[in-house]
Amino acid sequence: MDRKCPMYVKEIPRDAALTFMLLFIGAAGAYLGVPLIAFPIVLIIPGYALSVALFPHKDDLDPIERLVMSLGLNVSLVCMLAVGIDALGMSLWNSRLIIHIASATAVFMIVSMLRRQGEEDAYDLKLPEIRIGVKRAVLILILVMAIAIALSMEQERPVELYLTDRNGEVPSCSEMSDVRAVVANHAGKDTYRLDIIADGLALSSHQFALDGESIWSLNLSSKELRNRSRVEIALYSDGYLIRRVHLLTKS
Numbered sequence: 334m335d336r337k338c339p340m341y342v343k344e345i346p347r348d349a350a351l352t353f354m355l356l357f358i359g360a361a362g363a364y365l366g367v368p369l370i371a372f373p374i375v376l377i378i379p380g381y382a383l384s385v386a387l388f389p390h391k392d393d394l395d396p397i398e399r400l401v402m403s404l405g406l407n408v409s410l411v412c413m414l415a416v417g418i419d420a421l422g423m424s425l426w427n428s429r430l431i432i433h434i435a436s437a438t439a440v441f442m443i444v445s446m447l448r449r450q451g452e453e454d455a456y457d458l459k460l461p462e463i464r465i466g467v468k469r470a471v472l473i474l475i476l477v478m479a480i481a482i483a484l485s486m487e488q489e490r491p492v493e494l495y496l497t498d499r500n501g502e503v504p505s506c507s508e509m510s511d512v513r514a515v516v517a518n519h520a521g522k523d524t525y526r527l528d529i530i531a532d533g534l535a536l537s538s539h540q541f542a543l544d545g546e547s548i549w550s551l552n553l554s555s556k557e558l559r560n561r562s563r564v565e566i567a568l569y570s571d572g573y574l575i576r577r578v579h580l581l582t583k584s
Contacts, residue, residue, distance in 0.1 A: 346449060348385065348458035352378055353424050356435045363464040378432055380407025382441035389448040391456045395450070410437065492525075493517040494568045494576035512553045514566050518543035526569040527551065 358478035359374040380403040388394050392401065414433050497513050516525060522544045529536045542548050553564075568576040 342546060344445060345469040346457045347443050349446050351392050352438065356439055360432055374434055375411060377403055377407050379410045380404060380439040382438045382445060383410065385450065385456060386441045389445055389456055390452065391454050393419055408530055446555055478505050492575060494578055496580060498579060513550045514553060515548060515550045515566060519546060521545050523570055528567045530565040530567065
């Protein structure tokens with residue numbers, strides 16, 4: 334009975350080493366809240382790993398067939414994992430989905446490594462030979478880290494300011510009895526100021542703080558709206574005007 338020899342580090346297929354490296358980078362990006370770095374994980378790597386696990390020999394598929402099968406399997410895998418996560422009652426957010434995809438991809442690649450172990454006609458990805466000196470490698474690493482840090486910086490996300498009535502609808506000029514100014518914060522924790530201005534005259538100013546994904550509302554009294562032809566609601570953050578809405582009333 335023939336037994337396959339254990340696989341040494343030098344015998345690890347090139348595509349497996351590249352896959353695990355990309356999985357590590359993608360999982361780190363998902364953990365840091367930068368799903369853009371994990372884009373290759375969602376695009377083709379899971380389908381490729383499964384195709385190699387199913388067809389581990391060179392003669393099983395030509396390069397075009399393997400590419401087409403990798404893309405098709407990738408779409409199916411991502412959809413099935415998303416449906417499975419949702420069916421289990423788990424929240425479907427980018428980082429969690431990417432981590433599950435990366436885990437499944439790692440399993441597929443390990444299976445492909447075991448199936449290719451000791452096979453003379455085993456498939457492996459042909460990578461171009463690139464010789465990079467130590468200085469260039471350090472510069473490339475610094476550039477990649479700088480890009481990752483720039484992408485991980487919190488980008489500005491929208492802060493909504495809108496008017497609504499007691500029914501949750503946009504108020505009309507004829508219904509001014511219960512008008513609410515609503516601020517919906519989708520960014521991180523921040524402090525805001527809401528100014529109420531009627532016909533060019535400042536009526537009131539309100540300071541408040543909001544956490545991420547939170548809402549603050551203010552009932553506009555009928556006194557503020559009575560005998561006013563134009564009401565302006567202005568929202569400020571750090572002293573800068575970021576949102577403004579106007580309400581025309583019956584004079």
